[in-house]
Amino acid sequence: MSLSPDEVKKIAFLARLSIQEEHVDQYSQDLSNIFGLVEQMNAAATDNIEPMAHPQDAMQRLRDDVVTETNQRDKLMANAPLKEDGLFLVPKVLD
Amino acid sequence: MEWETVIGLEIHAQLSTKSKLFSGSSIEYGQEPNTQANIVDLAMPGVLPVLNTEAVRMAAMFGLAIGAPIGKGNVFARKNYFYPDLPQGYQISQFDKPIVELGYLDISLENGETKRIGVTRAHLEQDAGKSLHKDYAGMTGIDLNRSGTPLLEIVSEPDMRSAKEAVAYMKKIHELVQYLGINDGNLQEGSFRCDANVSVRPKGQKEYGTRAELKNINSFRFVERAINLEVERQIDLIEDGGEVVQETRLYDPDKHETRSMRSKEEANDYRYFPDPDLLPVEITDEFLESVRAALPELPQVKYQRFLDEYALSEYDAGVLTASRPVADYFEAVAKASGEAKLSANWVIGELSSHLNNNDLAITESPVTAEMLTSLIQRIADKTISGKIAKEVFQGLWAGEGKHADEIIESKGLKQITDSGAIEAMIDDIIANNTAQVEQYRSGKDKVFGFFVGQVMKASRGKANPAQVNEILKDKLKET
Numbered sequence: 001m002s003l004s005p006d007e008v009k010k011i012a013f014l015a016r017l018s019i020q021e022e023h024v025d026q027y028s029q030d031l032s033n034i035f036g037l038v039e040q041m042n043a044a045a046t047d048n049i050e051p052m053a054h055p056q057d058a059m060q061r062l063r064d065d066v067v068t069e070t071n072q073r074d075k076l077m078a079n080a081p082l083k084e085d086g087l088f089l090v091p092k093v094l095d
Numbered sequence: 096m097e098w099e100t101v102i103g104l105e106i107h108a109q110l111s112t113k114s115k116l117f118s119g120s121s122i123e124y125g126q127e128p129n130t131q132a133n134i135v136d137l138a139m140p141g142v143l144p145v146l147n148t149e150a151v152r153m154a155a156m157f158g159l160a161i162g163a164p165i166g167k168g169n170v171f172a173r174k175n176y177f178y179p180d181l182p183q184g185y186q187i188s189q190f191d192k193p194i195v196e197l198g199y200l201d202i203s204l205e206n207g208e209t210k211r212i213g214v215t216r217a218h219l220e221q222d223a224g225k226s227l228h229k230d231y232a233g234m235t236g237i238d239l240n241r242s243g244t245p246l247l248e249i250v251s252e253p254d255m256r257s258a259k260e261a262v263a264y265m266k267k268i269h270e271l272v273q274y275l276g277i278n279d280g281n282l283q284e285g286s287f288r289c290d291a292n293v294s295v296r297p298k299g300q301k302e303y304g305t306r307a308e309l310k311n312i313n314s315f316r317f318v319e320r321a322i323n324l325e326v327e328r329q330i331d332l333i334e335d336g337g338e339v340v341q342e343t344r345l346y347d348p349d350k351h352e353t354r355s356m357r358s359k360e361e362a363n364d365y366r367y368f369p370d371p372d373l374l375p376v377e378i379t380d381e382f383l384e385s386v387r388a389a390l391p392e393l394p395q396v397k398y399q400r401f402l403d404e405y406a407l408s409e410y411d412a413g414v415l416t417a418s419r420p421v422a423d424y425f426e427a428v429a430k431a432s433g434e435a436k437l438s439a440n441w442v443i444g445e446l447s448s449h450l451n452n453n454d455l456a457i458t459e460s461p462v463t464a465e466m467l468t469s470l471i472q473r474i475a476d477k478t479i480s481g482k483i484a485k486e487v488f489q490g491l492w493a494g495e496g497k498h499a500d501e502i503i504e505s506k507g508l509k510q511i512t513d514s515g516a517i518e519a520m521i522d523d524i525i526a527n528n529t530a531q532v533e534q535y536r537s538g539k540d541k542v543f544g545f546f547v548g549q550v551m552k553a554s555r556g557k558a559n560p561a562q563v564n565e566i567l568k569d570k571l572k573e574t
Contacts (some may be wrong), residue, residue: 053168053192058374062145065148065149065150065329066114067120069114069131073127086238087237089232093179
């Protein structure tokens with residue numbers, strides 16, 4: 001299986017990555033190679049083996065429902081390039 | 096051509112936890128912007144999410160209440176999402192292994208029939224923050240207080256066939272999550288939100304038509320209106336030779352129209368994958384049993400019990416079980432007073448109308464269950480008549496006393512049951528209204544009402560009505 005240049009562009013768009021036209025072929029080649037690796041793994045016998053959702057064979061630890069955080073707004077906003085009325089300002093979001 | 100509407104709803108119910116789904120920040124509503132967003136909520140590098148037990152428990156409660164299997168090893172997935180109101184760049188949600196699997200809910204239709212609506216799934220996910228589009232010099236303001244708040248997304252099967260059915264289903268879910276105590280039911284503050292997937296197809300056709308998704312229609316009234324409007328739009332479009340495109344549409348209540356927000360065709364590719372920061376969530380049998388044991392009485396069960404235990408009418412039982420606080424209030428009064436029917440009448444009548452007029456919830460009522468009980472006891476033991484009781488209620492409502500007796504005492508409203516006193520009043524009235532007495536005696540029965548009115552006026556409404564009737568009849572007969 002291989003990825004076409006158009007598919008590479010679509011994936012880049014979905015991931016909000018800007019890629020240069022002259023690199024598309026190279027990406028296409030690299031990503032297709034990864035597919036090759038996946039196909040190789042597909043050859044392994046996995047009948048009767050339950051898929052895992054995580055490589056670690058463990059279950060999620062839970063925490064109690066307790067508010068442990070205090071207001072740290074000034075510190076957390078210190079690096080924000082633009083702020084007003086306690087809000088982060090970002091380029092206009094259009095739907 | 097005859098068309099059939101097909102509707103499925105996605106309801107986002109904010110879980111009533113104290114802290115966020117994956118961080119220890121508070122989820123309290125209405126706080127100063129960004130004061131409840133910590134490093135996890137801001138997605139600072141290196142932070143890890145840690146799951147809130149309570150959110151898992153609440154989701155499991157919901158699952159049990161709709162008869163659904165609970166995913167014993169449910170899994171969190173990342174849903175790619177590029178908006179600044181969720182700085183992670185993805186929403187942690189659940190995909191192929193949700194915590195709540197297929198269940199159902201029965202709704203009552205207008206014709207009195209019951210219809211079963213399938214609930215495909217319900218899963219845990221993070222809410223996003225708020226984007227404020229007010230003018231910040233051409234920029235958008237971001238408040239991340241809500242970011243990471245636990246949501247239960249409840250997805251229905253496309254089982255509804257009209258806007259009315261959709262509203263009935265939405266109300267039923269709204270009622271259920273409040274019964275379970277897992278959601279505060281507040282539509283205004285956005286704790287309970289609804290999106291509707293709407294499509295039409297020629298009646299009899301098996302395949303579904305292309306659907307449009309109506310976003311964030313946040314009142315029961317708007318859901319009904321928005322769906323009807325969208326159905327009309329789609330039918331007109333198809334009948335004019337057009338085609339419905341799959342897209343997200345926004346309902347504008349002011350202009351009464353739905354309009355396209357963005358084409359979901361490409362954006363729909365969320366590229367879910369298991370979140371490597373989170374392990375599968377184990378639901379043990381012991382955990383599930385403890386949740387089941389703590390499950391409150393569900394609305395349908397309560398409804399049946401109210402019919403059986405208090406001999407209420409179906410209507411009364413329906414109104415009183417529509418919300419848990421109302422049911423609890425009624426039951427407290429009914430139990431303490433031993434007068435179920437009278438209690439039902441007062442809760443549904445006088446109390447509800449006062450609450451509505453003052454825009455108060457029953458939990459905010461100035462007349463507590465104990466106070467209403469004291470009033471009902473005085474009606475039952477005939478200290479006051481039903482009419483005077485309204486005056487006493489008014490006094491309790493206005494805070495003039497904590498017990499009906501205080502109001503009855505201070506306003507001198509005690510019913511006059513001393514037949515000697517009533518007789519004296521009646522004698523007076525008969526003596527002063529000889530013309531009416533003549534009329535009555537010559538067969539004009541209607542005049543009787545005039546006399547009752549006069550006695551009530553003389554006694555300022557306090558004379559026992561049954562005694563008044565009896566004594567009046569007697570006296571008027573005399574010649």
